[in-house]
Amino acid sequence: xxxxxxxxxxxxxxxxxxxxxxxxxxxxxxxxxxxxxxxxxxxxxxxxxxxxxxxxxxxxxxxxxxxxxxxxxxxxxxxxxxxxxxxxxxxxxxxxxxxxxxxxxxxxxxxxxxxxxxxxxxxxxxxxxxxxxxxxxxxxxxxxxxxxxxxxxxxxxxxxxxxxxxxxxxxxxxxxxxxxxxxxxxxxxxxxxxxxxxxxxxxxxxxxxxxxxxxxxxxxxxxxxxxxxxxxxxxxxxxxxxxxxxxxxxxxxxxxxxxxxxxxxxxxxxxxxxxxxxxxxxxxxxxxxxxxxxxxxxxxxx
Amino acid sequence: xxxxxxxxxxxxxxxxxxxxxxxxxxxxxxxxxxxxxxxxxxxxxxxxxxxxxxxxxxxxxxxxxxxxxxxxxxxxxxxxxxxxxxxxxxxxxxxxxxxxxxxxxxxxxxxxxxxxxxxxxxxxxxxxxxxxxxxxxxxxxxxxxxxxxxxxxxxxxxxxxxxxxxxxxxxxxxxxxxxxxxxxxxxxxxxxxxxxxxxxxxxxxxxxxxxxxxxxxxxxxxxxxxxxxxxxxxxxxxxxxxxxxxxxxxxxxxxxxxxxxxxxxxxxxxxxxxxxxxxxxxxxxxxxxxxxxxxxxxxxxx
Numbered sequence: 001x002x003x004x005x006x007x008x009x010x011x012x013x014x015x016x017x018x019x020x021x022x023x024x025x026x027x028x029x030x031x032x033x034x035x036x037x038x039x040x041x042x043x044x045x046x047x048x049x050x051x052x053x054x055x056x057x058x059x060x061x062x063x064x065x066x067x068x069x070x071x072x073x074x075x076x077x078x079x080x081x082x083x084x085x086x087x088x089x090x091x092x093x094x095x096x097x098x099x100x101x102x103x104x105x106x107x108x109x110x111x112x113x114x115x116x117x118x119x120x121x122x123x124x125x126x127x128x129x130x131x132x133x134x135x136x137x138x139x140x141x142x143x144x145x146x147x148x149x150x151x152x153x154x155x156x157x158x159x160x161x162x163x164x165x166x167x168x169x170x171x172x173x174x175x176x177x178x179x180x181x182x183x184x185x186x187x188x189x190x191x192x193x194x195x196x197x198x199x200x201x202x203x204x205x206x207x208x209x210x211x212x213x214x215x216x217x218x219x220x221x222x223x224x225x226x227x228x229x230x231x232x233x234x235x236x237x238x239x240x241x242x243x244x245x246x247x248x249x250x251x252x253x254x255x256x257x258x259x260x261x262x263x264x265x266x267x268x269x270x271x272x273x274x275x276x277x278x279x280x281x282x283x284x285x286x287x288x289x290x291x292x293x294x295x296x297x298x299x300x301x302x
Numbered sequence: 303x304x305x306x307x308x309x310x311x312x313x314x315x316x317x318x319x320x321x322x323x324x325x326x327x328x329x330x331x332x333x334x335x336x337x338x339x340x341x342x343x344x345x346x347x348x349x350x351x352x353x354x355x356x357x358x359x360x361x362x363x364x365x366x367x368x369x370x371x372x373x374x375x376x377x378x379x380x381x382x383x384x385x386x387x388x389x390x391x392x393x394x395x396x397x398x399x400x401x402x403x404x405x406x407x408x409x410x411x412x413x414x415x416x417x418x419x420x421x422x423x424x425x426x427x428x429x430x431x432x433x434x435x436x437x438x439x440x441x442x443x444x445x446x447x448x449x450x451x452x453x454x455x456x457x458x459x460x461x462x463x464x465x466x467x468x469x470x471x472x473x474x475x476x477x478x479x480x481x482x483x484x485x486x487x488x489x490x491x492x493x494x495x496x497x498x499x500x501x502x503x504x505x506x507x508x509x510x511x512x513x514x515x516x517x518x519x520x521x522x523x524x525x526x527x528x529x530x531x532x533x534x535x536x537x538x539x540x541x542x543x544x545x546x547x548x549x550x551x552x553x554x555x556x557x558x559x560x561x562x563x564x565x566x567x568x569x570x571x572x573x574x575x576x577x578x579x580x581x582x583x584x585x586x587x588x589x590x591x592x593x594x595x596x597x598x599x600x601x602x603x604x
Contacts, residue, residue: 012377015346037373038340044317061405063376067369071339074365075314092405099401103363103394105444142407 001026001151001203001301003226006042008267008293010232010246011064013037018295019064020209020268022228023048026151027130032056032072033147033207039068040075042295050076051083055126057133058089059209060144066093070100077108084111088125088133090143091116117145122220128152136220138211140245146208148221156196166190203301206261209268212242213251218258225301227261228293230268234278237270253283253290267293303328303453303505303603305528308344310569310595312534312548313366315339320597321366322511322570324530325350328453329432334358334374335449335509341370342377344597352378353385357428359435360391361511362446368395372402379410386413390427390435392445393418419447424522430454438522440513442547448510450523458498468492505603508563511570514544515553520560527603529563530595532570537584539572555585555592569595 002025007018019036023043030052032039043050050072058066066089076085085108087093094114101107115125117135126133129152136146155177167185168176175182181192206221209230221227232246241248249266256264264287266279273279276292283290291299304327309320321338325345332354334341345352352374360368368391378387387410389395396416403409417427419437428435431454438448457479469487470478477484483494508523511532523529534548543550551568558566566589568581575581578594585592593601 011380013340013343013373015343037370038315038343041315041317041340061402062408063373063402063406067373067376068339071315071365071369074369078313090405092401096398096402096405099394100363100365100398103392103398103444104365106364142405 001149001205001225003205003228003265003299004046005267005293005295005297005299006039006046007036007295008269009064009295010268010270012271013064014271016295017271018042019067020059021068022207023053024149024205026149026203029054029128029130031149034059034065034209035068035072036064037067037071040072043072046296050079051081054083054085055128055133056085056087056089057147057207058087058093059138059146059207060140060142061090061092061096062142062210065209069093070097073097073101073108073112074104074106076110077106081108081110084113086113086115086126088115088117088147090145091118118143122148134220136206136208136217138208138217139214140210140212144210146206146211146217148224149205149207151202151204153202154199156192156199159195159197162195166195168195208255210246212245213247213254215255215258218255221255221259221261224259224261226263226265226299227256227259228265228267229255231266231279231283232268232270234273235282237272249279249282249290250286253286256283256287256290263289263291265291265293265299269293303451303507303527305507305530305567305601306348307567307569307595307597307599307601308341308348309338309597310571311366311597312570312572314573315366316573318597319573320344321369322361323370324509325355326451326507328451328505331356331430331432333451336361336367336511337370337374338366339369339373342374345374348598352381353383356385356387357430357435358387358389358391359449359509360389360395361440361448361509362442362444363392363394363398364444364512367511371395372399375399375403375410375414376406376408378412379408383410383412386415388415388417388428390417390419390449392447393420420445424450436522438508438510438519440510440519441516442512442514446512448508448513448519450526451507451509453504453506455504456501458494458501461497461499464497468497470497510557512548514547515549515556517557517560520557523557523561523563526561526563528565528567528601529558529561530567530569531557533568533581533585534570534572536575536580539574551581551585552588555588558585558589558592565591565593567593567595567601571595
């Protein structure tokens with residue numbers, strides 16, 4: 001898994017600060033999470049091959065999270081895309097996109113699927129060969145979901161050193177990887193765990209933007225490797241956070257602590273703060289380690 | 303009048319090339335013409351005060367000419383705009399914008415007026431105190447209008463030298479500016495043209511994008527000071543120009559020559575051409591002077 005922040009500014013794009021969009025790579029699959037205005041330009045700057053993006057997850061229908069979607073869909077068409085595209089987002093997103101395509105007389109030549117969401121409970125929305133995606137219902141001024149991405153468990157890993165002591169046929173390698181016991185060429189039964197290590201631990205990523213402080217979120221994201229949680233405000237703007245249904249850095253960190261996640265990334269900063277370091281300070285009172293999102297920054301899983 | 307090119311790339315925005323948007327200043331009024339994705343960022347880079355823009359003219363509903371509009375309208379709201387905003391564009395534009403505002407539960411706090419166009423004849427769409435705007439019906443794959451902006455004639459200019467020879471009261475200065483004859487304090491009637499010069503010649507600007515070669519356009523823009531005419535292609539892609547209903551540099555220049563305009567700006571270049579100089583060469587066979595649009599470039603009227 002690798003996460004690239006394409007934009008993390010709240011509300012409106014600025015000269016050097018894009019609105020929310022993230023690119024998540026899971027086992028070679030490219031996933032776009034939210035798509036603020038100008039996301040296609042950010043993707044070009046990073047040299048991302050557009051056709052590799054086959055799934056787009058939109059959290060909610062505020063402009064700073066999806067105004068770049070119609071442009072991206074149109075550009076895919078202009079570049080001659082043939083691969084299917086799946087868009088997940090709140091009910092209404094299909095009407096917005098198709099109305100614009102209709103009025104431009106520009107239907108896509110590729111298959112475009114909308115998966116509209118309106119449920120209030122966490123739901124599995126994608127069961128891909130390599131990963132799953134589950135909604136994380138959030139509490140914002142309009143219907144909003146975060147998303148939890150979990151890799152599926154891969155094959156067991158061959159213990160090459162142990163293998164040198166037993167005559168195991170090449171044909172049995174796949175059996176070993178899938179967890180089966182095998183017979184050696186001498187007819188001896190060897191237990192799988194004598195010849196393999198456990199699979200690489202599946203990685204997980206929870207994306208939560210935008211939301212008021214929502215303590216019951218923690219149980220849905222227990223133990224995830226990396227949590228991105230919005231933190232639009234600092235403590236002294238707690239009133240604004242409540243009024244606009246956003247979170248403070250401290251609240252994001254409390255969620256991270258309760259959920260026992262491994263790392264926390266903060267983002268969706270209000271542009272009123274010239275120095276973002278205070279977000280780390282206030283979050284660290286409740287949780288460590290905390291990172292700040294930043295346009296173009298990459299996060300890798302260990 | 304002053305024109306700033308915010309973007310002039312065809313079809314899709316690139317790393318360093320925005321799609322169509324132009325800012326036209328007429329006697330202190332700021333007018334936005336087309337609004338490709340990312341226009342609000344271009345405006346920020348130029349330091350334009352957003353509230354000064356009260357009129358937006360959209361040529362057609364292809365994404366590279368209006369995908370930035372919803373973001374700009376939303377940002378105006380977030381910045382606490384109170385000034386009215388008037389949007390002119392093809393029928394359908396109101397539905398696109400209001401649907402998105404509705405789903406975001408984000409109505410504007412300022413008055414937002416849509417002036418939807420569907421006529422096929424050139425029409426006066428705005429009669430402002432300082433200027434007029436008239437549609438220029440174009441020939442594209444969807445309903446498209448260019449726009450002709452004309453300053454209104456200003457006051458006659460006082461001939462200060464001539465004035466020294468006559469005793470004219472201060473109170474008569476406005477009469478002189480409005481073209482009236484006046485009596486001197488000695489009771490002598492002086493003809494207006496003895497004491498004034500003609501007003502500064504009103505300036506004009508014609509914006510024509512996107513369109514197939516449309517010779518009858520010339521009669522509508524006869525003698526304008528500056529014509530912006532799209533030239534997506536060069537001569538050897540004439541077939542593509544016809545197929546996609548765009549123009550070549552030579553065709554744009556023929557329109558300029560027939561209309562007897564003073565200057566021609568070419569823009570809306572296909573990104574297939576690494577060197578744009580050939581656009582000038584091919585246009586110069588029919589018309590001079592020719593300028594190339596370029597993001598951030600300003601054009602001033604003499």
